[in-house]
Amino acid sequence: MLTLKNINKKYADGTQALNDVTITLPAGMVGLLGPNGAGKSTLMRTLACLQNADSGHINFNGLDVISQPDALRSQLGYLPQYFGVYPNMSCRALLEHIAVLKGIDGNARKNQINSLLELTNLTQFANKKVVNFSGGMKQRFGVAQALLGNPKLIIMDEPTAGLDPVERESLNNLLVSISQNRLVLLSTHIVEDVENLCHYVAIIDQGALIQSGDVKELLVPLEGKIWQLESLPTGIPNQHVLSKSHRYGRASFRVYADTAPAQNAINSPATLQDKYFFALNEGSQTC
Numbered sequence: 001m002l003t004l005k006n007i008n009k010k011y012a013d014g015t016q017a018l019n020d021v022t023i024t025l026p027a028g029m030v031g032l033l034g035p036n037g038a039g040k041s042t043l044m045r046t047l048a049c050l051q052n053a054d055s056g057h058i059n060f061n062g063l064d065v066i067s068q069p070d071a072l073r074s075q076l077g078y079l080p081q082y083f084g085v086y087p088n089m090s091c092r093a094l095l096e097h098i099a100v101l102k103g104i105d106g107n108a109r110k111n112q113i114n115s116l117l118e119l120t121n122l123t124q125f126a127n128k129k130v131v132n133f134s135g136g137m138k139q140r141f142g143v144a145q146a147l148l149g150n151p152k153l154i155i156m157d158e159p160t161a162g163l164d165p166v167e168r169e170s171l172n173n174l175l176v177s178i179s180q181n182r183l184v185l186l187s188t189h190i191v192e193d194v195e196n197l198c199h200y201v202a203i204i205d206q207g208a209l210i211q212s213g214d215v216k217e218l219l220v221p222l223e224g225k226i227w228q229l230e231s232l233p234t235g236i237p238n239q240h241v242l243s244k245s246h247r248y249g250r251a252s253f254r255v256y257a258d259t260a261p262a263q264n265a266i267n268s269p270a271t272l273q274d275k276y277f278f279a280l281n282e283g284s285q286t287c
């Protein structure tokens with residue numbers, strides 16, 4: 001279990017990137033959602049002990065993370081949004097190098113690397129330079145290096161960004177398979193991925209936590225109140241228009257309302273995307 005209490009972070013230029021974030025995250029796959037600039041990466045980097053919060057407390061399974069960052073690092077796997085690789089190193093050599101830095105010795109190192117290559121489907125590319133990997137292979141390598149040392153907390157910052165649908169699905173399946181008996185915190189802009197993969201979600205906006213909870217439970221208050229329409233009738237409050245998108249080139253609105261807002265409105269099952277837009281519209285209002 002990961003507990004954050006009153007976490008604040010202000011950058012030198014005055015940007016308040018995290019504003020009094022307090023939350024407890026359970027084990028398993030947890031999603032972190034928020035618009036661009038919400039503070040997700042700042043939060044991930046703080047949890048990964050790569051930068052300090054200005055104030056607040058972080059506790060992971062009884063460990064005080066702020067006062068004992070090294071103790072956390074030995075239980076931590078991190079896949080940053082962008083990661084560089086040594087241009088001339090093969091996949092296996094780079095994993096060896098990172099394993100040495102993590103203090104994994106001898107046979108244990110060899111065995112772990114072999115099983116991680118297998119898990120991430122990279123065995124046949126073990127001797128290829130990572131710099132020449134495709135985007136999907138690079139991300140799978142990123143997962144393999146994050147798993148070295150069998151960490152109990154894994155932080156993934158937009159791991160599927162830029163991947164084609166097949167690679168995205170394959171990486172998502174891999175992430176679920178590694179989330180047994182550990183906490184995997186997944187930051188992404190793809191709300192659908194969080195709905196499919198995560199049992200718990202936290203939504204932040206402008207540095208503040210605006211919603212968190214069990215994904216299925218969060219949707220309950222919206223059930224029966226989401227309506228799909230091709231055009232908007234007058235009189236619907238702006239904050240109740242959750243989204244406007246297109247399907248086959250035709251407009252499609254999703255609206256929150258207790259009763260049908262128009263005769264042709266189609267009642268639709270609530271999705272996490274509805275909840276996400278609702279939470280962003282209403283700030284901290286609980287619906």
Ligand SMILES: Nc1ncnc2c1ncn2[C@@H]1O[C@H](COP(=O)(O)OP(=O)(O)OP(=O)(O)O)[C@@H](O)[C@H]1O
Nearest residue numbers: 011013015017034035036037038039040041042043
């Ligand atoms: N080093 C920095 N110095 C000043 N401001 C920063 C710095 N890093 C981030 N910020 C600002 O802090 C806020 C939060 O940024 P952060 O990168 O954490 O958001 P994010 O949710 O990860 O965004 P995105 O989804 O676009 O990656 C933004 O306003 C950003 O411009």
